[in-house]
Amino acid sequence: MRAGAYDCDVLVVGGGIVGLSVAYAITRAAPGTRVTVLEKEAGPARHQTGRNSGVIHSGVYYRPGSLKARYAVRGAAEMVKFCAEYDIAHAVTGKLIVATERSELPRLHALVQRGRENGIPVRELVAAQIAEYEPEVRGLAAIHVGTTGVCDFVAVARQLAEASGAEIRYGAQVLQVDRRPELGVAVRTADGAVVRGRVLVNCAGLYCDEVARMTGDDPGMRIIPFRGEYYELARPELVRGLVYPVPDPAFPFLGVHLTRGIDGGVHVGPNAVPALAREGYGWGVVRPRELARTLTWPGAWRIAGRHWRYGGGELWRSVSKAAFTEAVRRLLPAVTEEDLVPAAAGVRAQAVLRDGTLVDDFLIHEGARAVHVLNAPSPAATASLPIGREVARRALIALGRA
Numbered sequence: 001m002r003a004g005a006y007d008c009d010v011l012v013v014g015g016g017i018v019g020l021s022v023a024y025a026i027t028r029a030a031p032g033t034r035v036t037v038l039e040k041e042a043g044p045a046r047h048q049t050g051r052n053s054g055v056i057h058s059g060v061y062y063r064p065g066s067l068k069a070r071y072a073v074r075g076a077a078e079m080v081k082f083c084a085e086y087d088i089a090h091a092v093t094g095k096l097i098v099a100t101e102r103s104e105l106p107r108l109h110a111l112v113q114r115g116r117e118n119g120i121p122v123r124e125l126v127a128a129q130i131a132e133y134e135p136e137v138r139g140l141a142a143i144h145v146g147t148t149g150v151c152d153f154v155a156v157a158r159q160l161a162e163a164s165g166a167e168i169r170y171g172a173q174v175l176q177v178d179r180r181p182e183l184g185v186a187v188r189t190a191d192g193a194v195v196r197g198r199v200l201v202n203c204a205g206l207y208c209d210e211v212a213r214m215t216g217d218d219p220g221m222r223i224i225p226f227r228g229e230y231y232e233l234a235r236p237e238l239v240r241g242l243v244y245p246v247p248d249p250a251f252p253f254l255g256v257h258l259t260r261g262i263d264g265g266v267h268v269g270p271n272a273v274p275a276l277a278r279e280g281y282g283w284g285v286v287r288p289r290e291l292a293r294t295l296t297w298p299g300a301w302r303i304a305g306r307h308w309r310y311g312g313g314e315l316w317r318s319v320s321k322a323a324f325t326e327a328v329r330r331l332l333p334a335v336t337e338e339d340l341v342p343a344a345a346g347v348r349a350q351a352v353l354r355d356g357t358l359v360d361d362f363l364i365h366e367g368a369r370a371v372h373v374l375n376a377p378s379p380a381a382t383a384s385l386p387i388g389r390e391v392a393r394r395a396l397i398a399l400g401r402a
């Protein structure tokens, strides 16, 4: 590769909210840097970014000092500002986290402490006070978190793409990466095109481990896809805002919640079941090669061994609407099976280590002339602006422009 032979300075793989935030942050921090984003779909945000709960998370759940805590708290405030600046639908609604069993009360209390350590306004509620916020919701106690909100993350992604000034190529699936550490990267896309850049940034979401391996870096983890299924509430008047259960700390998932979205509809979900393909949005989508890559990863079996009881419950609630409804009724007793209308599912890209550890925090790795975002699950949409800045900082160092 000759010096003049580059098509761009930074090549970003993946046009979800994280990749587009990186493009936006690079062009803000170092104007004149040429950024190209390669996205395999025909438009931005077709996977995790376009198939989530749409919640601007406050940061109440995350270990103080972790990237998740720091970036969620900062990211939530910045996301609200970004939406206001560009006239994108959003609202700061606050949310309830509700304990429905005595065994959850210590964990609810621990969340109050954690929220305060993270600098988040939290109000504790006894059972009778829950109705002030949500007349139909029942519980033993709850907390109200003031800074949670909702927004349209797809519109945010589109705006980031436009405001970045980057060249975005849609329909450009990266199949091969040729890296020469002294020179740069040449990427081949499915249509046979070759795009050359000085530094590669991998924001491929559900395929980030594969893109890291294509680049020649060992990511040390594998993406295990966990589908989250949703229903739409046919009687949205039952829920005013956002209602969450107390999460199980053994899992990086928040539990089935009730979310009044920016469009006024109420979504119920997501659960967490293994997907049989990385973009497996229903039980009928099976990709044998991808499934084999999951099953040959020792960490996947270790998770199954450790969490079979919880996983079994999730599987049962996935195939039995009656069981799912029963679980929702713990929070919202008025709900019936007829109230739940199936809605589009999402799939989480969850990084799992060889020993079965579900990576909890955001994970960013660097290789020669490459920065890989290897774990960007929830709340990465909320935290996308700070994540984008951090990845951009590392890419600019690799470029020698920091």
Ligand SMILES: Cc1cc2nc3c(=O)[nH]c(=O)nc-3n(C[C@H](O)[C@H](O)[C@H](O)COP(=O)(O)OP(=O)(O)OC[C@H]3O[C@@H](n4cnc5c(N)ncnc54)[C@H](O)[C@@H]3O)c2cc1C
Pocket: 013, 014, 015, 016, 017, 018, 019, 038, 039, 040, 041, 044, 045, 046, 047, 048, 049, 050, 051, 052, 053, 054, 055, 056, 057, 172, 173, 174, 175, 203, 204, 205, 206, 207, 208, 211, 227, 228, 270, 345, 346, 347, 348, 349, 376, 377, 378, 379, 380, 381, 382, 383
């Ligand atoms: C069910 C669910 C609920 C969630 N709820 C919330 C929430 O309420 N709030 C919140 O903050 N977060 C939430 N999240 C998390 C959030 O959606 C993600 O953290 C965020 O969208 C990750 O963005 P991303 O850009 O990394 O991934 P993605 O949006 O998946 O983007 C990755 C992109 O890379 C592209 N790509 C992959 N491989 C290639 C390739 N080889 N070549 C070219 N392009 C490629 C894909 O097509 C895709 O567009 C939720 C996630 C799920 C699944």
